[in-house]
Amino acid sequence: KIGEKKALAIFSKYDSLEKIYENIDDLKNIEGIGPSLIKNLTNEKDIAFMSRELAKIFTDLDINVEESGLQYGMDREKLYSLCKTLEFKMFIKKLNLEEKTQSSNSNSNPKPILLSLFDKIEEVEKTEKAFEEIKYEKELNINFSNRELLIINNETLLNEQKEYLNNYKKIASIYYEELGIILSTEEKDLYFPLNHRGLLSRNIDKYILINFISELNIKFISYNFKALLNLGFTFKSMYMDMMIAYHLISSQTKMDVLLPITEYSKLEAKDFKTTFGKVNIETLLIEDFSKYLSNIGLGILACYDEINHLLHKEELYDILIQNEMPLIPVLSLMERKGIKIDISYFKNYSLELEKELAKIEKAIYEEAGEEFNINSPKQLGDILFVKMNLPSGKKTKTGYSTDVMVLEDLESYGYNIARLLLDYRKLNKLKTTYVDTLPNLVDSNSRIHTSFNQIGTATGRLSSSEPNLQNIPVKTDDGIKIREGFVAGEGKVLMSIDYSQVELRVLTSMSKDENLIEAYREEKDLHDLTARRIFNLSDSDAVSREQRTIAKIINFSIIYGKTAFGLAKELKIPVKDASEYIKKYFEQYPRVTTFEKEVIEFGEEHGYVKTLFGRKRYINGIDSKNKTIKAQAERMAVNTVIQGTAAEVLKKVMLKVYEVLKDKDDIALLLQVHDELIFEVEENSIEKYSKILADIMKNTVKLEDVNLNINISIGKNWAEAK
Structure with a gap:
């Protein structure tokens, strides 16, 4: 229960456990060491000495083997493939496998690799054999070394590639960033500049390119097809969106084309900022940008085989093809259509909010006895916890915390200034996030x-x-x-x-x-029914508005896995009462408890959960x-x-x-x-x-x-x- 900083502070004064315990009462003189830490040290003295014993490395064991005798050869290519398949990312980095395998195409004997003392050759061979059994048929045979990069910035150059692309029947990647589009095949990369603005820049006509691409009988893959559809592109075959495919096999929610490329290919593509730094986009040369984008386009192509294999292996391919891929043009159409807003309405509403915020500001200043910057956490903390001497919550490095939880606690104690501050923040967020911002985002038809x-x-x-x-x-x-x-x-x-x-x-x-099924079959009000069961009401008793609201919150809390503490906070009731409500809920709907346990057990066994x-x-x-971590994961699984x-x-x-x-x-x-x-x-x-x-x-x-x-x-x- 001692972190690195406090441990270092103690050891800077006393250089051994023995000396620390000899001077245990004097630890309070060291900055940052409080009574609770000293108490922990005292209560867990045995564990402290046992931990030191366990951490010792014994160097006097009787081992009659030289280090050289512990080494044996390993095929780096096979080891790299094996580690990729088994997702041993740290081994790849520690053993520099990527770097070596990319540079070594020779047939020379591989350099021996020093493995752990506890590894057994038989086990490694068994794992390699298992890997051979799950090999799959690759669809691509990519030329990585002598690739041709062509900049296609006019219709003549485009037509020169027509025959090649019309005869190309395999998978190709197409990818868009702000300045242009890269199209990568097994043999070459074609860059189409669209939005370069330098003096020497020449862009291809977007509509000529759209018509050209729409006629190609190529199985296209991309990262974020929707960006291309929103530009007006259409495709005879949107074969796979790598962004969604990677999300399905990883649960990754970050949009970053380099994630699948880095994980599932040997290429070292870099993002725009790493490649160009703070370069002025107006002066960026087409030649430089085309090389940068071609690495990404090739990377998308290079990770296709492995991601496609994993989708099939994890039985997620049908989800991608039947649900997610067909949804892309639906969302694109919705985005392009937009929804209209009344700009004058928002301007008038903004003025209303300004007046309301001014009133609340005045009331806050009256409570505080002076004017200050309400939006400054430091000034607000000094007002609340120094000048007004209100009960303070958590303290940060820069001062007192004034977050929502702190203000809600103060409000529950009856402090009016806390209620005013919560109202102020709510209205200010509404004004800045929506009311003032939305009118600035409209197109020429007032659509968002x-x-x-x-x-x-x-x-x-x-x-x-x-x-x-x-x-x-x-x-x-x-x-x-x-x-x-x-x-x-x-x-x-x-x-x-x-x-x-x-x-x-x-x-x-x-x-x-059965109780839930019956309620919906008979079209009963589920919140009303839950209220009756939790509050032990008869059919003739009326359910109050407050009871129905509590029941509604509990019904949905079960889905989101809310704890008794979380429910108590939301309903502003004692934790004991919230626990009782949850207990009664599960008594009335017993199969829900069983279902949640089954979901959690499945998650524990497989490491993932599945939807219907x-x-x-x-x-x-x-x-x-x-x-705490496990409880949070269990709630996440059910939800x-x-x-x-x-x-x-x-x-x-x-x-x-x-x-x-x-x-x-x-x-x-x-x-x-x-x-x-x-x-x-x-x-x-x-x-x-x-x-x-x-x-x-x-x-x-x-x-x-x-x-x-x-x-x-x-x-x-x-x-x-x-």
């Missing part, structure tokens, strides 16, 4: 274009960014007011269709809990000895199975919607916000599409034992349609 990210969450849910339209508060008055600013075009309305309790219905179907449709998420820490399944239901529905509506001019899908889809529909087509879409959402996916119910709302703005 968000980006939908397929790899943004580990559960498989779509996320939204630039701007994030999924984080607008749903229940609060302020959130509703923001939604009023999102409007339909002339002669159109917004239609919102959302699932009723989709995640709870997924839980019901997957857990097979087979999507996997790898769960770090599910076998941890640390109780992934339920939320991930619900997310896939929405994706399947979106694919069906796209299939039915893609050629229609009187309706468009604009947004997806978790379990809600927002359409823009011509007023005279409302009735027709209400029926069509209701049928799609209810019947595209059929869950066992429970129906999927929906709510349809229509209005001139998003608030009315919610």
